[in-house]
Amino acid sequence: MSNPVNSKKRGRINVVLNHKLNEKFGQNGSLFQTEEEKEEHDILTRFERKLEEYVGLEEVKRLVNEIYAWLFINKRREEQGLKASKQVLHMIFKGNPGTGKTTVARIIAEFLHEMGVLAKGHFMEVERADLVGEYIGHTAQKTREVLKKASGGVLFIDEAYSLARGGEKDFGKEAIDTLVKAMEDHQHDFVLILAGYSREMDYFLSLNPGLPSRFPIAIDFPNYTTDELMEMVRRMLSEREYVLTQEGEFHIKEHIRRIRQEQERTFSNGRYIRNIIEEGIRLQAVRLLKENAFDRDSLLTMKREDFKFHSSHVKVN
Numbered sequence: 001m002s003n004p005v006n007s008k009k010r011g012r013i014n015v016v017l018n019h020k021l022n023e024k025f026g027q028n029g030s031l032f033q034t035e036e037e038k039e040e041h042d043i044l045t046r047f048e049r050k051l052e053e054y055v056g057l058e059e060v061k062r063l064v065n066e067i068y069a070w071l072f073i074n075k076r077r078e079e080q081g082l083k084a085s086k087q088v089l090h091m092i093f094k095g096n097p098g099t100g101k102t103t104v105a106r107i108i109a110e111f112l113h114e115m116g117v118l119a120k121g122h123f124m125e126v127e128r129a130d131l132v133g134e135y136i137g138h139t140a141q142k143t144r145e146v147l148k149k150a151s152g153g154v155l156f157i158d159e160a161y162s163l164a165r166g167g168e169k170d171f172g173k174e175a176i177d178t179l180v181k182a183m184e185d186h187q188h189d190f191v192l193i194l195a196g197y198s199r200e201m202d203y204f205l206s207l208n209p210g211l212p213s214r215f216p217i218a219i220d221f222p223n224y225t226t227d228e229l230m231e232m233v234r235r236m237l238s239e240r241e242y243v244l245t246q247e248g249e250f251h252i253k254e255h256i257r258r259i260r261q262e263q264e265r266t267f268s269n270g271r272y273i274r275n276i277i278e279e280g281i282r283l284q285a286v287r288l289l290k291e292n293a294f295d296r297d298s299l300l301t302m303k304r305e306d307f308k309f310h311s312s313h314v315k316v317n
């Protein structure tokens with residue numbers, strides 16, 4: 001990380017903070033273009049590559065760039081005797097099932113650890129039942145225990161709105177209060193990520209006026225488009241060393257298009273794709289056994305008939 005403050009790089013980093021990435025960045029949205037720069041910023045490069053394995057997720061890629069730039073510049077500021085400010089990094093992830101929220105939270109935990117923001121960088125996923133107890137005082141105790149274990153890492157609360165389920169008298173409220181207190185007292189010891197469906201999360205935040213400002217980073221995980229889902233199909237098959245026939249590709253695309261329309265709100269996006277691919281692999285195996293076809297070409301090829309959506313065991317949501 002030597003001499004970062006030359007005018008060329010300084011210009012780029014300003015661009016990041018101004019959110020005008022796509023105008024100035026290379027086609028892949030990367031902060032650095034030359035091999036030399038990429039090597040110099042190897043942590044960012046590694047995480048960019050990791051995120052490149054996933055389709056879409058542009059907002060996440062941008063956030064990682066921003067955090068990297070900020071921490072990098074902070075180091076340079078410290079070297080010049082300037083203040084290096086801390087920031088609150090608690091986040092809200094809003095989106096439907098299978099849109100990548102848990103996957104991204106795990107990556108962010110690792111990233112923040114490697115950048116020296118989180119001491120341990122472990123990832124702890126909990127839900128209402130892990131935080132809320134059964135009698136007065138039990139909830140605060142349970143939540144505090146979870147917070148203790150999460151210290152130095154990322155605490156990820158899925159379906160966070162369920163904490164507000166029972167209203168004022170419910171113990172969920174006690175869990176929220178305990179979390180908020182920990183966010184005040186141990187502001188920089190852990191990162192709290194609340195996740196859930198957009199609509200429910202918005203409602204939850206509106207019920208707790210003190211909450212939204214404590215989560216300065218909100219990321220939307222939109223439903224993937226048909227093209228993005230097809231890209232996932234291709235990547236998942238290619239990773240597993242399968243090749244899809246063109247007929248098979250049309251067949252899956254048509255199905256996804258229909259399912260997306262019918263089940264817009266509950267459709268489980270990336271998880272659904274993974275499940276249909278895995279079912280397809282099983283059905284191809286059954287077909288090959290029946291056909292007695294074990295040559296390399298047959299083993300590689302996935303056909304239209306390996307995706308029997310009308311009799312599929314895979315749940316859409």
Ligand SMILES: Nc1ncnc2c1ncn2[C@@H]1O[C@H](COP(=O)(O)OP(=O)(O)OP(=O)(O)O)[C@@H](O)[C@H]1O
Pocket residue numbers: 053054055056057095096097098099100101102103104158221232269270271272274
């Ligand atoms: N952008 C993506 N590219 C490739 N695969 C993806 C992508 N997003 C999600 N997936 C796949 O979908 C699966 C589900 O993703 P993940 O568990 O992160 O979703 P989620 O938003 O946490 O879902 P839920 O709200 O149901 O917990 C992952 O195992 C991953 O394989």
Ligand SMILES: [Mg+2]
Pocket residue numbers: 101102103158
């Ligand atoms: Mg999840």
